[in-house]
Amino acid sequence: xxxxxxxxxxxxxxxxxxxxxxxxxxxxxxxxxxxxxxxxxxxxxxxxxxxxxxxxxxxxxxxxxxxxxxxxxxxxxxxxxxxxxxxxxxxxxxxxxxxxxxxxxx
Amino acid sequence: xxxxxxxxxxxxxxxxxxxxxxxxxxxxxxxxxxxxxxxxxxxxxxxxxxxxxxxxxxxxxxxxxxxxxxxxxxxxxxxxxxxxxxxxxxxxxxxxxxxxxxxxxxxxxxxxxxxxxxxxxxxxxxxxxxxxxxxxxxxxxxxxxxxxxxxxxxxxxxxxxxxxxxxxxxxxxxxxxxxxxxxxxxxxxxxxxxxxxxxxxxxxxxxxxxxxxxxxxxxxxxxxxxxxxxxxxxxxxxxxxxxxxxxxxxxxxxxxxxxxxxxxxxxxxxxxxxxxxxxxxxxxxxxxxxxxxxxxxxxxxxxxxxxxxxxxxxxxxxxxxxxxxxxxxxxxxxxxxxxxxxxxxxxxxxxxxxxxxxxxxxxxxxxxxxxxxxxxxxxxxxxxxxxxxxxxxxx
Numbered sequence: 001x002x003x004x005x006x007x008x009x010x011x012x013x014x015x016x017x018x019x020x021x022x023x024x025x026x027x028x029x030x031x032x033x034x035x036x037x038x039x040x041x042x043x044x045x046x047x048x049x050x051x052x053x054x055x056x057x058x059x060x061x062x063x064x065x066x067x068x069x070x071x072x073x074x075x076x077x078x079x080x081x082x083x084x085x086x087x088x089x090x091x092x093x094x095x096x097x098x099x100x101x102x103x104x105x106x
Numbered sequence: 107x108x109x110x111x112x113x114x115x116x117x118x119x120x121x122x123x124x125x126x127x128x129x130x131x132x133x134x135x136x137x138x139x140x141x142x143x144x145x146x147x148x149x150x151x152x153x154x155x156x157x158x159x160x161x162x163x164x165x166x167x168x169x170x171x172x173x174x175x176x177x178x179x180x181x182x183x184x185x186x187x188x189x190x191x192x193x194x195x196x197x198x199x200x201x202x203x204x205x206x207x208x209x210x211x212x213x214x215x216x217x218x219x220x221x222x223x224x225x226x227x228x229x230x231x232x233x234x235x236x237x238x239x240x241x242x243x244x245x246x247x248x249x250x251x252x253x254x255x256x257x258x259x260x261x262x263x264x265x266x267x268x269x270x271x272x273x274x275x276x277x278x279x280x281x282x283x284x285x286x287x288x289x290x291x292x293x294x295x296x297x298x299x300x301x302x303x304x305x306x307x308x309x310x311x312x313x314x315x316x317x318x319x320x321x322x323x324x325x326x327x328x329x330x331x332x333x334x335x336x337x338x339x340x341x342x343x344x345x346x347x348x349x350x351x352x353x354x355x356x357x358x359x360x361x362x363x364x365x366x367x368x369x370x371x372x373x374x375x376x377x378x379x380x381x382x383x384x385x386x387x388x389x390x391x392x393x394x395x396x397x398x399x400x401x402x403x404x405x406x407x408x409x410x411x412x413x414x415x416x417x418x419x420x421x422x423x424x425x426x427x428x429x430x431x432x433x434x435x436x437x438x439x440x441x442x443x444x445x446x447x448x449x450x451x452x453x454x455x456x457x458x459x460x461x462x463x464x465x466x467x468x469x470x471x472x473x474x475x476x477x478x479x480x481x482x483x484x485x486x487x488x489x490x491x492x493x494x495x496x497x498x499x500x501x
Contacts, residue, residue, distance in 0.1 A: 009328035014268075014336070015207035016329045017306055018316035 025073075030058075033076035035091040037069055043088035050080035050089060111289045117248035117280035120287045121187070121213050121273075122147035124255040126157055127295040128211075131182035131302075134162035134173035138192035139225045140277035141215040145187060167192040171199035171210075178208035179317045181307025183259070185210065189277060190217035190231040197235070203270045204239030205333060206317055207305075209262030210270040212240075213255060216378065216429075217277040218465045226466020227277040229377065230430040233439045239333050241271040241340055242407040244377045246363075248285040251275040253357055254404075256290070259299045260347045267340040268305060269333075276379040278466065294354050341408050361410040363402040364417055366392060370399030372481035373418065375444060376427040377403055380462075380469055387474040398478050409443055415451030418444070423456040423481040429463045437461075437494045456484050462497040473498065 001019070003012050013019050037050075046066055051059040058074040060067045081089040115123070122144045125133065133152075135145045152161040160177075164170045170186050178184040188196065193214060203210050214232045218224040232242060241261060245251040251273065258271040275281060290298075306315055321329060341361070348359040363381070366388050367373055374384050381402035391398045401417060401424075418424055426445070428438025436442055441459035448454040460477055463469050477497070484490055 005324065007328070009331040009335075012325065012328055012332075014329075014332050015205065015306075015317070016319060016321045016325070017206075018319055019306065019313070021314040021316075 028072040029056075030070075030072050030074045030076075033071075033074060034094050035076045035078065036071060036074065036094055036097065037076070037078065037080050037089045038092050039066065039069060040088045040090070043086050045086055045088075047085065049083050049085060053079050053083045055079065111291070112286050113289055114284050115248065115287050116143065116282055116284050117251050117275050118142075118144040118215070118282065119147050120248040120252040120285075120289075121255055121275070121281075122151070123289060124252045124295075125185055125187075126151045127290070127292050128183070128185070128256065128259055128299060129157045129296075130159050130185045130211075132160045132162065132174070132177035132184045133186060134164050134170045134177065134184075135186045135188070136164055136167050136170045136192060138167070138189045140217055140227075140281045141187050141189040141192070141213070144213065144215065144281070167196040168199060171196035171203060174210050174212075175199055175203050175206065175208060178203070178210050179206065179307075180309050181304035183263075183302040184208070185212065187213040187215070189215040190219050190225075193231045193235060194219060197238075200235055200238045200240065202318065205329065207268045207333075207336070208270060209259075209268050211255065211258045211262055212270065212272050213251065214272045214274045215277045215281045216274050224465040225277070227279055227379075228429045228464045228466065229274070230464070232272060232274050233430040233432070235272065236407060236439060239269065239337065240407065241267075241269055241337065241344070241405070243271065243273050243344075243405055244403065245273060245275040245280070246378055246381050246402060248275070248280055248283070249287045249357075251280060252287055252289070253351065253355065253359065256295055256298065257344075257347050257351050257359065260350075261340060261344050263299075263302055264340075264343045264347070265305070267336060267343050269336055269340060274378065279379045288355075288357075290355060298350065298354055337408050341405075341410065344405055344408075359404065361403075361405045361413055362417070363400075363404060365400040365402065367399035367401055367417060369397060371397040371422045372424065372478060372485060373399040373401055373421050374425050374427060374474065374477060374481075375401045375403065375418070375440065377406070377429065377440065380427060380429065380474075383469065383471060384474050387471050387478065390471070391475070391478055396478070396482070398481075403440065406440075409447075411443065411447035412451065414444055415447040415453070418448065418455060419451060419453035421455040422485045423458075425458050425460050425477050425481055427460045427462055427477075429461075431461050431464065441494075456490060457493075458484070458490060459494045460497045461495065464499075467498050469498065 437459035
């Protein structure tokens with residue numbers, strides 16, 4: 001049974017059970033963010049301090065280097081921007097990235 | 107048909123005996139009047155090693171139902187029992203048991219909810235829980251309580267249902283009164299209920315899963331819709347189980363019982379022990395040539411609205427009795443639901459609501475004769491008077 005956002009009541013497990021272990025990753029929790037971290041790749045030294053501090057595991061690292069930010073789960077808390085020693089991360093208003101209907105524009 | 111195994115016994119002890127025969131994996135219960143001797147007698151079975159049940163002596167009813175939810179989610183066949191304020195204290199978890207689709211069976215020995223504090227029978231406790239998502243079955247006598255508890259296991263555990271079931275019987279009147287009860291043999295009960303196969307047991311470590319996660323506006327509504335469907339679908343299962351039960355016991359159960367109703371002109375609708383008194387009154391009035399009858403609802407959730415309205419449709423007048431009030435509503439809960447069902451059915455005999463017996467105020471044969479008399483007057487004069495009446499209260 002594959003559950004997605006638009007699944008009807010006949011197509012989801014009964015009783016609110018989560019029968020697929022480890023599927024919380026599929027549940028997007030970043031929608032209510034008001035500001036988002038934007039990383040400047042030119043300034044970033046890949047020290048990974050942001051990766052250590054991020055409470056939502058939203059700094060995506062590959063081969064020891066920061067590749068991206070997971071905006072589906074980032075809540076916009078701004079800890080990464082505060083902790084970055086080279087000011088490579090800037091918090092920007094979410095309205096710059098969304099239309100009036102709230103859809104992503106990036 | 108099996109041989110008769112007749113025993114003189116209280117309703118509570120009959121219920122405890124049913125639970126002994128069911129032999130659940132876990133029973134978590136807290137004693138409360140008038141359910142107390144049920145739990146006490148069952149705890150003796152546990153102490154004497156006559157059951158394999160893990161008996162959890164919790165510190166409150168909130169904990170009792172919480173332990174039941176945990177044990178049922180783990181994969182056990184689970185039971186508890188309560189009354190009135192105990193049911194009220196476990197209320198939060200009562201809803202959770204139903205929404206998690208855990209087939210827990212719970213006798214509820216009907217008692218008035220506080221306050222003022224009172225230990226005697228009315229139906230305010232289970233009626234307050236009527237929207238909790240549990241199947242509700244009401245019992246007239248100790249025999250019916252015993253029979254309904256055994257059937258409840260098979261209904262709750264049916265894969266099309268998988269919902270918890272409350273089995274009600276009247277506090278003190280049935281719970282403490284001694285009646286003759288015909289017990290089934292242990293082997294017959296065991297074969298009838300069969301082995302329990304849990305649907306999603308937490309103890310199945312091969313298939314890890316989560317019970318009770320946060321469920322917000324994006325899925326909660328869909329889960330509630332599922333509950334509505336599952337309890338609706340329990341109706342044919344309840345009837346199937348009743349048919350199977352007749353085969354082992356010879357005793358017939360339906361969604362409700364009609365007593366001399368088919369050719370009746372007026373009738374009373376009453377739950378539980380009051381229906382027993384009403385049957386004696388019906389017999390007496392029939393001897394006088396009066397065409398009176400009785401309808402005793404058995405299954406209140408799911409509410410068999412179409413069947414009930416059809417069974418009452420030929421009457422000239424009906425008195426619907428409620429042993430609880432729904433303060434501020436247009437009558438008691440049984441009345442509002444049956445009246446609504448009659449409107450939908452399209453044939454509505456003249457009807458009155460008798461709210462009676464709160465806090466154990468007795469209702470006797472003369473009282474019921476008076477109510478049939480009132481129905482006779484309504485038919486004769488065409489005048490209803492007060493539609494909602496508090497019968498037996500001092501003005």
